[in-house]
Amino acid sequence: MLTAVGLADGHYLSVEEVDPRKPGPHDIVVRVGASGVCHTDVAVPATCRCHCPSSSATRAPETGSEVTSVAVGDRVIGTVGAVCGTCWYCVRDMTHLCDNSMAMTSAPRVKRTDGTEVPAFVGLGTFAEAMTVHDASVVPVTTDLPDEQLALIGCAITNGLGAVFNTAQVKPASSIVVIGSGGVGQAVIQGARIAGAARIIAVDPLENKRSAALGSGATDTIDPTSADLVDEVRRLTGRRGAHHTFEVVRNPTTITQAWDAARRGGTVALVGMPAADAMITMPALSLASDDKPLCGSLYGGTQARRDIPLIVELAETGRLDLASMVTRRVPLHEVNDAIRALEAG
Structure with missing residues (x-):
């Protein structure tokens, strides 16, 4: 073998x-x-x-x-x-x-x-x-x-959809930001589209991934090498920031940006898996006063035997586009x- x-x-x-x-x-x-x-x-x-x-x-x-x-x-x-x-x-x-x-x-x-x-x-x-x-x-x-x-489905799709439905529990008309638009990021975008998010902002330095994000359901894209990520998100969300941000890059810098791009009372979901020795520094006052959870999202909080058949059904009915991925x-x-x-x- x-x-x-x-x-x-x-x-x-x-x-x-x-x-x-x-x-x-x-x-x-x-x-x-x-x-x-x-x-x-x-x-x-x-x-x-x-x-x-x-x-x-x-x-x-x-x-x-x-x-x-x-x-x-x-x-x-x-x-x-x-x-x-x-x-x-x-x-x-x-x-x-x-x-x-x-x-x-x-x-x-x-x-x-x-x-x-x-x-x-x-x-x-x-x-x-x-x-x-x-x-x-x-x-x-x-x-x-x-x-x-x-x-x-076994990895990228389950991680992404799980982060949307289990971790952040995105509701219709929400605004979301996805930092990192690779395979898992595309799954987050599709999950947000299925959940009925109104504005889906995809962030990635690579043009091909931003283009793919638009095909997956993103309404806006940001190239973080040519514009300030947080400023652009605030411009697109009435200066408040997004309801939910998803960090899929596993980088301390982008984790901080995900926090800053979320509005007060929003949710920050850490979908990427950082290196074991990676550290982040957060402002203690903001952690307390902004009332926005910083959530780990291990495997999207998935219950595999419950959720994977549901994901298959979403794909069979055309709600989830696996072929394009x-x-x-x-x-x-x-x-x-x-x-x-x-x-x-």
């Missing part, structure tokens, strides 16, 4: 023939039909692991003896975090914070030709012909949507070209 392995000397990948682990009682084997490409593959240090955090699959040809949620032949979507369903967080409808997720996904999944056992990043490893995963890491779906579109198709043996394209914007 071919899979892409991240090596300790860099984030570029080695496509290798490996031996998959025999499925355990709660494992399923998934034939991968398509995988998204994510900035996490660049941002997370490579330490001999399979990639990457989002996937779709054509069929599950094999399941473990204790698997009840997935049947042989099911189509499934891989999720960023496994969900046990029984821990303190899961039983309180916060499955994205599952206490047991790491334990369920940290086991080695394949063996290289030199005998080295390799774990799969977040328990998946979708840059591969097939993968062996815990059944808590996938959601079965019934749909005829193509794999390449479903592949976007598939900009390039790359075969497995050219995966490093996809990583380089991602780095180049």
Whole structure:
């Protein structure tokens, strides 16, 4: 079986023939039909692991003896975090914070030709012909949507729509700002459009991403290299700032700009995942007196088994446009070209 392995000397990948682990009682084997490409593959240090955090699959040809949620032949979507369903967080409808997720996904999944056992990043490893995963890491779906579109749901789409509907809870006629208009940012924009936001302001230094944002539902765009982001947002929102701002860049500077661009009583959602050592400095008086929450948005607060089928339905009915977000198709043996394209914007 071919899979892409991240090596300790860099984030570029080695496509290798490996031996998959025999499925355990709660494992399923998934034939991968398509995988998204994510900035996490660049941002997370490579330490001999399979990639990457989002996937779709054509069929599950094999399941473990204790698997009840997935049947042989099911189509499934891989999720960023496994969900046990029984821990303190899961039983309180916060499955994205599952206490047991790491334990369920940290086991080695394949063996290289030199005998080295390799774990799969977040328990998946979708840059591969097939993968062996815990059944808590996938959601079965019934749909005829193509794999390449479903592949976007497991990570980018779920993060973006979840930030809109779960974290910020955007209401009709709201004004929103999205700082960073890549894959997740485009999903935020589409989610805001579906939620009925009146003004959707997309911010990105790259013209191609601003143009794509307009196609996704943005009403306005800002090039932060040629105009002051906060001043432009205030000009477009009656000098008050936006109801909701979404920071999708994972940068301390843009996090501060997202705070400044939100109106008093607004919501600031941090969708991007900053580096572990990144720090921000906020004015304490503003934190107290402006009454606007600064919210983390881990996986969009998603309950995967509840929300992913709803997202599929939005796509099937044409409310969510997944086709426009598939900009390039790359075969497995050219995966490093996809990583380089991602780095180049």
